[in-house]
Amino acid sequence: MATALPNHDEIADVFVRLGALYPPSELHGFFVGQLVVGERIDESRLREQAAQLLDIEAIADQDWAALMRLYQVTVEQLNADIGALTLFLPEEDIDLDQRVSAVGSWCQGFLTGFAMAGKEREKNQGAQNYSDAVGEILTDVAAISQAGLDSEQTSEAEKQYHELVKYLEMAAVSVFVECCTQSRRPGEHPAPKQLH
Numbered sequence: 458m459a460t461a462l463p464n465h466d467e468i469a470d471v472f473v474r475l476g477a478l479y480p481p482s483e484l485h486g487f488f489v490g491q492l493v494v495g496e497r498i499d500e501s502r503l504r505e506q507a508a509q510l511l512d513i514e515a516i517a518d519q520d521w522a523a524l525m526r527l528y529q530v531t532v533e534q535l536n537a538d539i540g541a542l543t544l545f546l547p548e549e550d551i552d553l554d555q556r557v558s559a560v561g562s563w564c565q566g567f568l569t570g571f572a573m574a575g576k577e578r579e580k581n582q583g584a585q586n587y588s589d590a591v592g593e594i595l596t597d598v599a600a601i602s603q604a605g606l607d608s609e610q611t612s613e614a615e616k617q618y619h620e621l622v623k624y625l626e627m628a629a630v631s632v633f634v635e636c637c638t639q640s641r642r643p644g645e646h647p648a649p650k651q652l653h
Contacts, residue, residue, distance in 0.1 A: 485545035490570025564602035
């Protein structure tokens with residue numbers, strides 16, 4: 458069974474210390490977007506990219522250790538059973554409008570990470586051809602990043618929110634499975650190795 462993600466409030470505190478203008482969900486989406494393509498970059502480059510995404514000068518070692526835990530658990534969840542991936546979003550006691558906003562930020566981070574990793578993969582392996590299903594998922598994620606939901610606090614809005622989150626979790630895993638299957642060589646295990 459995959460490890461649970463770090464506590465959202467603890468990572469949010471790291472973001473406050475860093476002076477980051479973006480929510481933790483955007484960084485998690487960025488990590489997932491990078492990982493689903495199947496490309497792996499070294500930790501120092503990942504740290505630079507995270508700082509760029511958050512629009513800060515640098516990330517101190519203690520703060521990076523917390524963010525790296527988030528990354529490593531995300532790797533573990535993607536490599537675990539289907540359904541293990543969990544979006545890194547505020548807790549359920551947070552107002553729905555803030556959670557909906559965090560979903561939009563997660564989608565923006567995902568698209569950024571996917572685009573950056575896709576360019577790197579193309580450089581290493583040549584032009585990539587994604588299936589229509591992946592194209593549709595990316596279109597959906599882009600639409601969700603802009604549209605959001607009716608964030609009025611009703612049971613129906615909560616239900617829509619949870620359905621949307623579940624869709625994004627399964628969509629990310631679907632992209633991961635396709636991209637990693639494409640990139641493996643005969644006889645290789647389809648899941649990429651974890652970053653140590």
